[in-house]
Every structure is written in structure tokens, then in C-alpha cells.
Amino acid sequence: MSAADEHAWIAIGSSEALSEGGDGLRFELPMPGRGMMQAFCVRHEGVLRAYLNQCAHVPVELDWQPGRFFDTTGLYLICATHGAVYLPDNGLCVGGPCKGRSLVPVAIREEAGQLWARPLDRGSSA
Numbered sequence: 001m002s003a004a005d006e007h008a009w010i011a012i013g014s015s016e017a018l019s020e021g022g023d024g025l026r027f028e029l030p031m032p033g034r035g036m037m038q039a040f041c042v043r044h045e046g047v048l049r050a051y052l053n054q055c056a057h058v059p060v061e062l063d064w065q066p067g068r069f070f071d072t073t074g075l076y077l078i079c080a081t082h083g084a085v086y087l088p089d090n091g092l093c094v095g096g097p098c099k100g101r102s103l104v105p106v107a108i109r110e111e112a113g114q115l116w117a118r119p120l121d122r123g124s125s126a
């Protein structure tokens with residue numbers, strides 16, 4: 001990773017905040033020209049996944065309670081408003097009013113117990 005890349009990443013919290021299939025971590029992500037955007041990350045099948053906290057149906061936040069992104073099965077991310085369900089590993093909506101559309105992914109990494117996210121660029125389709 002170059003020095004420039006290193007500065008592009010933002011610390012968003014501790015790795016301990018994310019248990020497998022448990023509550024997600026909400027965080028803010030700067031987006032050039034659009035201010036701060038809400039995002040979240042979860043741990044699913046041992047892998048961190050992060051997306052903008054914005055449903056593909058209507059741009060509202062997904063979680064029905066802060067950090068509650070998984071449905072009762074723990075297999076899908078679910079939107080609290082109309083029940084769209086998304087695959088955690090790629091953000092694709094597989095059921096509900098926005099089936100076939102996707103959440104906007106956010107780059108994330110974990111290093112020495114710390115979680116990092118990278119701001120979206122202007123080309124991101126949020």
C-alpha cells in the first residue's frame with residue numbers, strides 16, 4: 001500500500017465490534033461533493049462486508065434498530081422499510097421491491113484489531 005493509499009483510509013472502529021452474523025457497525029463516510037454518507041459493515045462467513053446504508057428501493061437506511069442488518073435467519077441483510085433482502089457477500093437484492101439491484105459497496109479492511117474504510121470517489125453510484 002502506498003503512502004497516498006494509507007491516508008485515504010479512515011479508522012471506523014475496533015474489530016471486536018463485529019461478531020460473525022451479529023450486529024453491524026454503522027459509520028460515516030465522506031464522499032467528495034456530497035458530504036458525509038451513512039455506511040455499515042458486517043461480518044459474514046468470516047469476511048467483512050461494507051455498504052452504504054441506503055436501500056436500493058428508496059434511499060433510506062436499512063437497519064430497523066441501529067446496527068441490526070441481518071434478518072432472523074442471519075443469512076440475508078434486510079431493509080426494515082419494505083423487507084428487501086440482500087446477499088451479504090455482494091449486496092445483490094434477491095427479494096423484495098428492488099430485486100436485481102444492489103447496495104453500493106464500500107472498501108473495508110481489518111488490520112491489527114482496527115477496521116478501516118475508504119471514502120467513495122465521485123464515480124461511485126450512490
Ligand code: FES
Pocket residue numbers: 055056057058059060079080081082083084096097098
Ligand atoms: S425502502 Fe427498502 S425495501 Fe423499500
